[in-house]
Amino acid sequence: MEITANRLTAAAGLCAAAAGAIFLGVQVNHPPADVEHIVTGEMAVRETAKVLMTVLAMIGITGMFLRNRERFGVLGLAGYGLLMAGFLSLFAVECIVGYVLPAVAHSNPGYVQDVLDAAVGGxxxxxxxxxxxxxxxxxxxxxxxxxxxxxxxFRARVLARWAAALLAYGTTSALALSALPESFNRPFAVPTAVALIGLGVSLWRDGAGAPAAAWVPEPATR
Structure with missing residues (x-):
């Protein structure tokens, strides 16, 4: 199968949509963030899903950036860099919570609980x-x-504008979690998850519906 720029764009869109669906799914009936639950098999599955979500989100966000790079300017470049740093850090956090904390939960439960408290904004x-x-x-x-x-x-007017606005709102609203109880963590993740699904589907349609253009690597500069 020939690799084209449009196919890569569509694939990135599917990754973003899948990331949003996973982000939404892991919030359902999520156990409390405490030492008792961090050692369970359910939490291991949820944290693995979150790790996968961050990887898919970074692929999808990169696809959105490359598709709109000519219209983004400095604002888009700064947003892309910061958002990628945020998701990359989140990837590290989820790996630590999912695979490191359970290993030390019995020997140092106080530290584990402190990390979990900080992870949910406490x-x-x-x-x-x-x-x-x-x-x-x-x-x-x-x-x-x-x-x-x-x-x-939103300003680029290429992907679904409602989803772009929802992404800006959903990610920014997470700042309020530091002043709210842990129970608010799950509902506050919903807007960002829906935004990723909407943007992902929009990017997929953009790539699948555009005229095919073969992807050719740029020649190396000397």
Whole structure:
């Protein structure tokens, strides 16, 4: 099968839509973020799904950026860079929560609970080391990057504008979670999940419906 730019665009759209669907699905009946549940098989499956979600989201976001790069300008570039940093940090967080914390939950439950509290926007009681910086990068990249990237997408008028606006709103609204109970975490993820699905479907349609253009690597510069 010939690899074309349009097929790559459509594939990136499917990745974004799948990321949104996974992000939405893992919120359903999500267990509390505590030491008791972090060691369960259910949480291992959920965290693995979240890791997959971040990878698919980064592929989808890159596809959106490449499709609109000529219309994005500095705002879109900044939004893309920040949002990618946010999702990359989130990827690291989910790997640590899913595969590292369960291994130390029995020997150091206090530290594990502190990390979990910070992960859902709470204030840890003890020192969690460099995890604080990781959460900070993840939060800033996700919120500010999502806002700028959503605005750039909205202004580009290529993909679904309602989904672009919802992305800007959904990612920015997550900043309020630090002042809200943990129970608000799941509903606040819904707008971003729906936005990814909408943008992904829009990008897929854009790639599938556009005239085929073969993808040819640019010649190396000397």
């Amino acid at each position: 204030s840890p009681k003890g020192d969690i080391g460099h995890m604080s910086q990781l959460f900070l990068v993840s939060g800033i990249g996700y919120a500010l990057g999502g806002l700028l990237f959503g605005i750039a997408l």
